[in-house]
Amino acid sequence: MNKKKIAIIGGGPMGLSATFELAKLGLQPELIEADDRLGGMAACFDFENQRIERYYHFHCTGDFAFKRTLSELGLKEKLCWKETKMGFFFKNKLYRWGSVGAVITFPRISIISRLRYLLHAARCLTIKDWNHLDKLTARSWLKKWIGKTGYQILWNKLFIYKFFNYSDSISAAWIWSRIRRLGKSRHFLKEYLGYLKGGSDEFIECISNRIESLGGKIYLSSKVFSIKPNLNGGGEINFANQIKKYDLIISTIPLPLLGSILKNGGVKYPIYNKYSNCKSIACVCVILHLKKKLSNNFWININDDRFKIPGVIEMSNLRPLRGNVVYIPFYMPSTNPDYNRENKEFISDAWYCLKQINKSLQDNDLINSYCNRYKYAQPICEIGHLKNLPSINPFKGIYIVDTTAYYPEDRGISESIEYGKKIAYESIRN
Numbered sequence: 033m034n035k036k037k038i039a040i041i042g043g044g045p046m047g048l049s050a051t052f053e054l055a056k057l058g059l060q061p062e063l064i065e066a067d068d069r070l071g072g073m074a075a076c077f078d079f080e081n082q083r084i085e086r087y088y089h090f091h092c093t094g095d096f097a098f099k100r101t102l103s104e105l106g107l108k109e110k111l112c113w114k115e116t117k118m119g120f121f122f123k124n125k126l127y128r129w130g131s132v133g134a135v136i137t138f139p140r141i142s143i144i145s146r147l148r149y150l151l152h153a154a155r156c157l158t159i160k161d162w163n164h165l166d167k168l169t170a171r172s173w174l175k176k177w178i179g180k181t182g183y184q185i186l187w188n189k190l191f192i193y194k195f196f197n198y199s200d201s202i203s204a205a206w207i208w209s210r211i212r213r214l215g216k217s218r219h220f221l222k223e224y225l226g227y228l229k230g231g232s233d234e235f236i237e238c239i240s241n242r243i244e245s246l247g248g249k250i251y252l253s254s255k256v257f258s259i260k261p262n263l264n265g266g267g268e269i270n271f272a273n274q275i276k277k278y279d280l281i282i283s284t285i286p287l288p289l290l291g292s293i294l295k296n297g298g299v300k301y302p303i304y305n306k307y308s309n310c311k312s313i314a315c316v317c318v319i320l321h322l323k324k325k326l327s328n329n330f331w332i333n334i335n336d337d338r339f340k341i342p343g344v345i346e347m348s349n350l351r352p353l354r355g356n357v358v359y360i361p362f363y364m365p366s367t368n369p370d371y372n373r374e375n376k377e378f379i380s381d382a383w384y385c386l387k388q389i390n391k392s393l394q395d396n397d398l399i400n401s402y403c404n405r406y407k408y409a410q411p412i413c414e415i416g417h418l419k420n421l422p423s424i425n426p427f428k429g430i431y432i433v434d435t436t437a438y439y440p441e442d443r444g445i446s447e448s449i450e451y452g453k454k455i456a457y458e459s460i461r462n
């Protein structure tokens with residue numbers, strides 16, 4: 033009997049995980065990736081002779097799928113944990129944040145609001161059934177718990193500078209799962225976050241080598257232009273100037289991109305349109321290499337009208353790196369005119385922001401700067417998200433998923449790995 037020909041589109045953690053599972057079954061899957069490297073949002077680049085992620089990445093103690101896959105790949109020892117600190121920049125001052133003591137002593141909101149904030153964080157750890165949260169906006173839910181002023185000071189800017197005009201419709205289930213993920217990464221109330229020695233590259237290289245040694249094939253720099261479904265199942269994929277037939281296709285690339293890919297393959301309206309209509313936020317992520325530390329925090333939330341920045345991430349306070357490395361993300365819809373600004377403008381804004389946070393920083397403390405962009409960095413999970421998603425199996429033998437499929441969990445490496453495995457088994461069972 034002939035073996036099924038299987039293609040996985042997208043070489044991020046989800047595509048790699050799905051391909052790995054199918055390769056282990058001896059199915060010789062083929063992975064098709066548009067970029068010149070694997071890893072998707074978790075991919076690395078050369079940062080002054082060391083490999084770091086293009087976008088900041090950390091792991092939580094509850095990232096079980098990631099941990100299991102690392103063990104399977106013999107990389108368990110590479111995952112390290114560190115107690116991390118958090119800060120909050122408000123009214124031109126850097127406050128401690130993120131611990132019970134820091135919240136209780138935060139002077140800018142009433143003691144009642146502080147207690148309500150802590151109570152809400154604790155409640156997030158005990159909620160099991162999130163269905164009611166899918167019907168509420170994050171804003172109304174958070175306001176109910178911590179009050180109007182508390183919300184305004186602690187949350188409002190985080191939503192505005194991540195979701196802009198969508199801020200008010202983000203689902204409470206989505207923010208709940210984010211708070212819970214971080215809340216569970218605590219031991220005796222102290223936050224512990226993880227990093228991979230060698231960065232995500234370590235995982236990506238190892239899993240891709242394993243895929244190839246198991247008989248899988250990987251195509252890089254091979255952007256998929258079209259998928260033409262076949263009546264009997266599977267379809268034809270047009271990529272890298274060739275058209276190849278597959279019995280089973282699993283796409284793991286951002287859903288909005290599928291609209292034109294299906295349309296190019298002859299799929300009719302309104303099916304392709306359901307994918308084009310999925311909303312996503314872009315990210316312009318500045319990385320600054322500094323002579324001096326910015327702070328002792330890994331993460332600093334920001335509420336300051338001068339900057340369109342929800343927070344900054346001092347990666348070198350988590351993963352030991354040569355030099356002090358800070359990520360400064362600017363999120364926005366890619367239709368926002370700001371998205372067309374040049375890298376140097378974002379870098380200048382980012383540097384100005386850091387100099388306000390740490391007033392001892394001088395211009396000659398900036399050693400180097402980088403800027404990476406991704407149009408589909410954060411799916412917009414509005415209320416009722418699940419029922420609005422297009423079908424994951426619109427044609428026989430074609431599966432179309434991305435990070436929104438595991439809602440209410442936020443996009444994450446571990447979640448994508450777990451879902452990649454799930455969809456791999458589901459697709460071959462049917």
Ligand SMILES: Cc1cc2nc3c(=O)[nH]c(=O)nc-3n(C[C@H](O)[C@H](O)[C@H](O)COP(=O)(O)OP(=O)(O)OC[C@H]3O[C@@H](n4cnc5c(N)ncnc54)[C@H](O)[C@@H]3O)c2cc1C
Pocket residue numbers: 041042043044045046047048064065066067070071072073074087088089090091254255256257284285286289315317361406409410434435443444445446448
């Ligand atoms: C700023 C930022 C910070 C993050 N921080 C964290 C964190 O701290 N911890 C964490 O766990 N996660 C974090 N994430 C999320 C994490 O990176 C993602 O959840 C994960 O990479 C998703 O993997 P994926 O395979 O599902 O999708 P993606 O990584 O999006 O992979 C999709 C792949 O499809 C490819 N592709 C696109 N179009 C085509 C085409 N036409 N043909 C072929 N291939 C195509 C892309 O090049 C990409 O490689 C962060 C993401 C961002 C953007």
